[in-house]
Structures are given as C-alpha cells and as structure tokens.
Amino acid sequence: MANFNDVVNVFEVEETNNMIEHNNLDVRTITMGIGLLDCAAQDVDTFCDNIYKKITKYAKDLVKTGEEISGEYGVPIVNKRISVTPIAIAGASACKSSDDYVKVAHTLDKAAKAVGVNFLGGFSAICQKGMSSSDELLIRAIPRALAETDIVCSSVNLGSTKTGINMDAVRLMGEVIKEAAELTKDTDSSACSKLVVFCNAPDDNPFMAGAFHGVSEADCILNVGVSGPGVVRDALKNAEGLDFEELSELIKKTAFKITRVGQLVAKEASRMLGVPFGIIDLSLAPTPAIGDSVADILDLMGLEKVGAPGTTAALAMLNDQVKKGGIMASSSVGGLSGAFIPVSEDQGMINAVEAGALNIEKLEAMTCVCSVGLDMIAIPGDTSAATISGMIADEAALGMVNQKTTAVRVIPAYGKKVGDHVDFGGLLGHAPVMAVNNFDCSKFVNRKGRIPAPIHSFKN
C-alpha cells in the first residue's frame, strides 16, 4: 500500500495549477552556458567552424528536453537559450577586424537557429578596467552584428566595484547604441533591445540580452530563470490591510513556491542532458501579458501608480522578500536575482509612464534597490551619444557604489520623439518614448580614462 500521508492534497494541486493556468507561472528560461575558449584559432574561418560545431553539438537536445520536461510537469518553459564565452575573449586571436567579429555573429546566429533556441547571448566584451584591442573591435562591430542577425544578443561590462568605471568604454557605448539604432531604424531601432551595458555583470545570468558564459564557469552548465510576477500579484490581491510583516511573509512564501518549480526543472534538465546545474536566477521577470507585471504588484502594495512616492521603498521590500523566499527554495542561486523593471515588457509600467506617473529619474532611483537597471526604455531618437553615455555612467556609478549589478538597455528610437510609440513584438513588448534630461554632459563624458574604484572596494 502506498503511504498517502505525505501526498499532496487537492487544494495544493489546485493552487499550483491555478498559478500556471491563470497567473502566468512559468519557467522563463533554461539557458545552457557553453564555453568557447577551446574553439580559439588563428583565423576567423576556423574559429567560426569550431564554435558552430561545439554549439550545435552541446545544445542539440536542449529544446527537445525543455519541451519534454514541460509536458511531464505541465508547466510552460517559455524560452530555451544559449550563452557563450564573451566573444571578445574567445575570438581575440582569430578576429583581426570588426568585420571578422560580424562574421562570428552570423555564425552564432546560424548555430542558434540550427538548434532552435530563442536567443543566444555572449557577443560580449568584458572591459571594466580597460579595453583590449579585441574588446574595441568587437564593440565597434556590435551595431552591424545586431542589425544583420536575428537572435544574437550583445552585452558589454564596463564597470565594477573592484575596478571602477571604464569611461572610455562608456563614451564608446553611447556612440555604438546610437549607431545600432540608426542601422535598424526600419524596425523601431530594434537592435538596441538586444544590447545591454553592465556594471558588475554576473557570469551566470540566464536572462537576455545580458547572458554570457563567464570564464570562471565550467565548460558547459545549465542556468534557469524563474518568473512569476503574476503569481505574486495574485497572492497580494487580498492583502489590503496587512501590516508590513504579514505582507513580507506573503511575498516570501510565494517566491519560495515559484522558485521550487525552477529548481525542479533545473534538476531534471541537468539530469536529462547530462550537464551540471549552475544556478537559479530568482528574478521576477514580467511579460507584456496582462497581470504578469511587477508594476501591478507595487500598485497592490498600495500605490496609485508606479512612480508615486513610496515606489522605491515598496520595490526594495518586494525585491528583498523575493530573494529571501527564493534562497531557501534552491540549492544554488545566482544571476541577477531580483525584480526586473523593464518598461516595454511590463504593461503596468507602460500604463504608469503614459499616465505621467513614472519618469526616467524615478526609474533610476528604483534601480538602486532591485536587479538590473534602466531596462527597455525608449528615448527620443535625437538624444545625443553623450547624453546616453551620461545615463550609462550614472547607472554604472549606482552599481559600483552599491556593489550590485546595474545595466542600461535604452532604445534611442530613430526619428521618434516623446509621446511616440515603439513596438518590438513578443516578449520585448512596446513602449512609449520617454523624455530625457537633455542638459549637456559631453565635457564630463569626453574626459579620458577611468573613474577610480570606490574606497569600500579595498577589502584585502
């Protein structure tokens, strides 16, 4: 006879299935990290050949496995993705020009499509202290690489708490983002939605556009990103009148449940693919689906609209409770792990911007207390490269001083002005063009060199 004492009951089954069917509970991504250092070659064609072979060999069963797990447990696994070693490192000896790097991007695109994944990240440079010639060639190749490929994502880490901020890279990235926007002006400057700049980028982030497979990682690993803003939102529907302690507990418990699903999927995928499990990323990642919104959670906590005074405090509490619940639910937590606040991917954020409640300055304050940063924000197409560099420098400074990851993924939508709309479709969503403070900062960002690391980075 089976012992049913420890078997789940009908209410628990209902609760789980209600999360999946009505509150958009899903596993957002299984991301396979693949090291490409052993693909290095003297010429670009051999390098491309090597990386194509390695990616298509290692990831050949990734999509199929994801679908099988999804079928077994009845939980959607929305994306299957690949992250690779930053190409500026792996391709340093093979690529002698930016054209060579564009060629590599095409190979990555082809390999990713061959195995059927949604995105491949790692067309990246890690240059927080200084740019090597390889880093610079890759960075200058980014606009064309992203414009000419479909599912390759790019990131540049240009600052860290340990090293300070590489302002030469910050200045260059302002220009690169403008150029990427112009090259894809027919699709609302969509290349910029696949490009993110970081301070303190994690080596094991499974989320795009910033995923890359850090050099400290094993040859091949699986990282899983959970999601579930809709589930937290549903849990808070009846939270009116709860005090902060009760509210915290509610969020924490919900985050625990969501993360357990991610842990299960990660463990199963790792077993089936014979690839070690890396980390679970606990981020609350919204989608444009109605209700699957971080902004809605903040509203339910008691704000009329996101952006109202109190928003930063509410977000800080949400972010912290998500981490506390998630940490216990998983054997290994990493990546970005916090609440995401992308504008275009969150209908609640879009509504707040359109209502005039939320502006870039408030978003910047919010990035001090949650994961990532100024994310998926459309800004006027005539914003200068220097202004974009200034925004990047501000975000990087927040990350550097607060010892956390920050990022900028802004879209200077070519030919568009405040009040216009951009539309990227799918998970990337749509966004109103937001106003930027246009007072000039070019004399500041045009200074050469590096902003030194803060005093509290000297811990040895």
Add this chain to the structure above:
Amino acid sequence: MKKAIITVVGKDSVGIIAKVCTFLSEKQINILDISQTIRDGFFNMMMIVDVSGANGSVTDIAEELTKYGKDCVGVDIKMQLEEIFTMMHRI
C-alpha cells in the same frame, strides 16, 4: 514507483470516471488513489497514479489524455508528475 497526479474538472455527466479509468488501463497506468467531489454542479476529481509501467512517455500520454478529455469526455484533464506539487508544497 513514479507517481503522477491527474486532475479532471468539468460539467458532471454519466461515465466520466469509467472513461478515464479505461483510458488509463489501456496505457498500463495503475490507479493508487481517487478523491472526487461535485462542487456547484462541477465534477472535480484528483487521481494519484503510478506511471512507471506506462506504455509511452509521460509527456505523450499527458497530451493524449488532455485531448481525450476534451474530445471524448467533455472535461479538462491534466496529468503531471507529482514532483511539481511536492516540491512546491513540501519542505
């Protein structure tokens, strides 16, 4: 033993349990426990089954069962490995 949870929800009618059980027996799936109620005229059933001897993959059978429920029984049926529920609700 590899356990799965089957949930059946829909408008009550004659023969729901019989049809589901016949389907499961054809798939060599053993039923371990059944709990069932009628709530507001709606049929609600949860079964615990053993799929370790099933003649097919869990993913395929789950898909087939959902389709069978929709086309032949007129109810929503889901089959999921038990672990998703125990992971979420048991520490």
